Amino acid sequence: MTNTGINIHTGTAMPLNQANVDTDQIIPKQFLTAVTRSGYGKHLFHDWRYLDQHEQVPNPDFVFNKAQHQGASVLLTRENFGCGSSREHAPWSLDDYGFKVVIGTSFADIFYDNCINNQLLPVQLASETMDQLFAIVENDPAAQITVNLQDQKVSVGDLSVTFEIAEQHKTNLIKGLDTIGQTLELDDKITAFENNLPEWQRA
Amino acid sequence: MATTLYDKIWQAHLVDVEYVKDAKKTSETGEEGLIYIDRHLIHEVTTPQAFAGLDEKSRKVRCPERTFATMDHSISTRSLALDACGPTNKLQLQTLADNCEKHGIVLFPVGHQKQGIVHVMGPELGLIQPGMTVVCGDSHTATHGAFGALAFGIGTSQVEHVFATQTLKQSKAKSMKVQVNGSLPIGITAKDIILAIIGKIGHAGATGYVIEYTGEAISALSMEERMTVCNMSIEAGAKAGLIAPDKTTFDYLKGREYAPKGDDWTQAMAYWTSLMSDKDAVFDKIIELNATDITPQVTWGTNPGQVIGVNQPVPKPSDFSDPIDKDSANKALKYMDLIAGQKLSDITVNNVFIGSCTNGRIEDMRAAAAIAKQGKVAPGVTAIVVPGSVSVKQQAEAEQLDKIFIEAGFEWRLPGCSMCLGMNDDFLKQGDRCASTSNRNFEGRQGRGARTHLVSPAMAAAAALAGHFADVRDYQ
Numbered sequence: 001m002t003n004t005g006i007n008i009h010t011g012t013a014m015p016l017n018q019a020n021v022d023t024d025q026i027i028p029k030q031f032l033t034a035v036t037r038s039g040y041g042k043h044l045f046h047d048w049r050y051l052d053q054h055e056q057v058p059n060p061d062f063v064f065n066k067a068q069h070q071g072a073s074v075l076l077t078r079e080n081f082g083c084g085s086s087r088e089h090a091p092w093s094l095d096d097y098g099f100k101v102v103i104g105t106s107f108a109d110i111f112y113d114n115c116i117n118n119q120l121l122p123v124q125l126a127s128e129t130m131d132q133l134f135a136i137v138e139n140d141p142a143a144q145i146t147v148n149l150q151d152q153k154v155s156v157g158d159l160s161v162t163f164e165i166a167e168q169h170k171t172n173l174i175k176g177l178d179t180i181g182q183t184l185e186l187d188d189k190i191t192a193f194e195n196n197l198p199e200w201q202r203a
Numbered sequence: 204m205a206t207t208l209y210d211k212i213w214q215a216h217l218v219d220v221e222y223v224k225d226a227k228k229t230s231e232t233g234e235e236g237l238i239y240i241d242r243h244l245i246h247e248v249t250t251p252q253a254f255a256g257l258d259e260k261s262r263k264v265r266c267p268e269r270t271f272a273t274m275d276h277s278i279s280t281r282s283l284a285l286d287a288c289g290p291t292n293k294l295q296l297q298t299l300a301d302n303c304e305k306h307g308i309v310l311f312p313v314g315h316q317k318q319g320i321v322h323v324m325g326p327e328l329g330l331i332q333p334g335m336t337v338v339c340g341d342s343h344t345a346t347h348g349a350f351g352a353l354a355f356g357i358g359t360s361q362v363e364h365v366f367a368t369q370t371l372k373q374s375k376a377k378s379m380k381v382q383v384n385g386s387l388p389i390g391i392t393a394k395d396i397i398l399a400i401i402g403k404i405g406h407a408g409a410t411g412y413v414i415e416y417t418g419e420a421i422s423a424l425s426m427e428e429r430m431t432v433c434n435m436s437i438e439a440g441a442k443a444g445l446i447a448p449d450k451t452t453f454d455y456l457k458g459r460e461y462a463p464k465g466d467d468w469t470q471a472m473a474y475w476t477s478l479m480s481d482k483d484a485v486f487d488k489i490i491e492l493n494a495t496d497i498t499p500q501v502t503w504g505t506n507p508g509q510v511i512g513v514n515q516p517v518p519k520p521s522d523f524s525d526p527i528d529k530d531s532a533n534k535a536l537k538y539m540d541l542i543a544g545q546k547l548s549d550i551t552v553n554n555v556f557i558g559s560c561t562n563g564r565i566e567d568m569r570a571a572a573a574i575a576k577q578g579k580v581a582p583g584v585t586a587i588v589v590p591g592s593v594s595v596k597q598q599a600e601a602e603q604l605d606k607i608f609i610e611a612g613f614e615w616r617l618p619g620c621s622m623c624l625g626m627n628d629d630f631l632k633q634g635d636r637c638a639s640t641s642n643r644n645f646e647g648r649q650g651r652g653a654r655t656h657l658v659s660p661a662m663a664a665a666a667a668l669a670g671h672f673a674d675v676r677d678y679q
């Protein structure tokens with residue numbers, strides 16, 4: 001996990017104009033046997049990106065393989081992104097590929113938490129705003145999208161919209177906090193809770 | 204104030220409430236707290252990085268005695284050897300064994316009497332009890348809600364957080380009551396109930412909610428059936444699914460290895476019997492279904508919400524008014540190689556998978572065997588039966604169910620996740636079509652380019668015999 005924090009990010013977008021993208025698509029099971037957190041980027045969207053299982057033949061129709069979208073660091077998507085399996089390999093692979101921000105209409109709960117815990121910024125915007133963003137990127141793939149977490153703002157060209165994010169998530173993302181370290185500071189409270197449990201509930 | 208079962212469990216586990224903000228938003232008020240975790244189940248796939256994170260910071264597992272490990276996802280179902288599915292799988296399994304040893308965690312490795320799919324093993328041993336909070340780095344942790352426990356899947360960073368602190372920061376979810384009235388017709392199973400619910404509310408219909416399942420049809424279910432229902436709560440996007448504990452729950456738990464005994468049992472019962480939503484508790488959303496309307500369910504698409512009754516035709520994209528649903532239907536028909544209007548009985552399958560944490564329990568084996576003994580697996584169909592745990596396997600063998608399956612032409616395997624996700628060598632080839640008792644029909648879930656249709660164990664067995672989808676009610 002990187003602990004550098006994220007505040008303002010500017011980059012071009014990858015328009016993945018699809019709803020209900022599940023984590024089995026983001027990173028298929030055959031890549032989950034690794035015991036490390038890195039190296040998943042090349043397998044991101046494996047089934048859609050490659051025509052063969054050895055990743056030798058890129059699928060020319062898939063947006064990730066279009067010349068105009070290479071180097072993108074902002075992923076645009078639709079509703080219910082990251083549904084399905086809890087695999088944290090999903091944000092790891094998005095991060096390893098080079099994405100810093102994912103902007104979509106809605107996210108599955110576990111995926112959302114996994115993003116926060118990996119300094120990958122999930123931004124929720126209304127469906128109509130997503131329509132606008134997709135249109136802008138389609139017109140001009142080189143459009144620079146700026147996401148300002150402090151101000152909770154997404155801007156590109158003349159478009160500027162605000163988004164919502166919980167204060168706690170925002171702080172964690174900006175400061176890159178060690179959430180375990182924070183909780184460990186509450187050790188007294190945890191111990192007091194444990195001491196209060198009836199005998200039969202103690203492990 | 205009247206409270207729900209979820210409120211009660213949440214309240215009983217609050218170590219600290221610090222923030223009063225909705226998790227994803229700033230405009231709505233919600234509750235965020237640090238909650239204590241009673242039970243942590245772990246397996247080989249989602250833990251190596253969490254243990255590595257602990258080691259980097261020289262942190263310890265706070266409560267190894269609350270943590271239990273098994274091997275299930277990447278093991279072979281044909282051999283007990285750790286390297287049977289290659290060196291990377293072996294490394295992952297060995298890493299789990301090493302980490303458990305180092306941190307003093309009880310592990311049920313391949314070949315152990317208590318090994319099984321994490322969500323089958325835990326309940327069998329009595330590790331899951333009413334009112335508990337249960338987590339696992341696995342989205343189908345929702346299964347354990349069948350005991351009236353608050354159980355949900357977490358990511359690997361959160362696994363590490365639980366290791367180090369035995370707590371999790373959580374925001375309180377909204378509450379949904381799903382009430383299934385009346386009694387189930389013959390031939391209709393728990394799997395059909397949950398698929399019908401997901402079909403009704405949609406694949407993301409419960410995102411942000413904890414579901415409580417109630418109603419006569421739910422009360423009448425056995426523990427195993429309740430686990431099947433709760434297991435797929437995540438397939439509707441729910442944080443967790445709950446069923447209030449009752450006599451069925453207590454009878455199931457009594458005498459299990461890790462269940463309280465003697466005086467402890469008496470005290471536990473006094474608490475457990477208080478665990479239910481108050482009569483006038485307010486839910487954020489209420490959904491009602493009639494059990495008598497439910498027919499055998501079959502998914503036709505690439506998410507579990509794309510489901511129909513066995514006698515319904517494959518839908519047309521134009522049947523959907525929502526543009527996103529229409530688009531998803533188009534894509535799904537293409538991927539699944541189906542034609543709108545097609546009858547399910549005209550769709551041939553060449554694979555059948557019976558198993559998984561949804562339907563790999565002894566009652567599932569019995570239901571499938573009852574159909575299997577009526578015929579032979581159709582030519583050209585490969586059918587495998589994978590019990591959910593060693594204990595399920597032994598019980599099935601004691602009842603000679605294995606003989607029925609083998610006699611009918613099914614393969615009888617060793618316990619594990621197997622073809623539910625194919626992290627081992629049980630995966631499908633491009634273009635294969637499978638009637639599967641698992642829980643996800645996502646593109647490529649059972650193998651690149653393979654097509655999955657989710658069904659109940661009896662429906663899967665019927666499809667194996669017929670070579671195409673068949674109405675299990677014709678086999679009663």
Ligand code: SF4
Nearest residue numbers: 343559560620623624
């Ligand atoms: S059986 Fe399938 S869904 Fe269940 S834990 Fe294993 S892989 Fe996950």
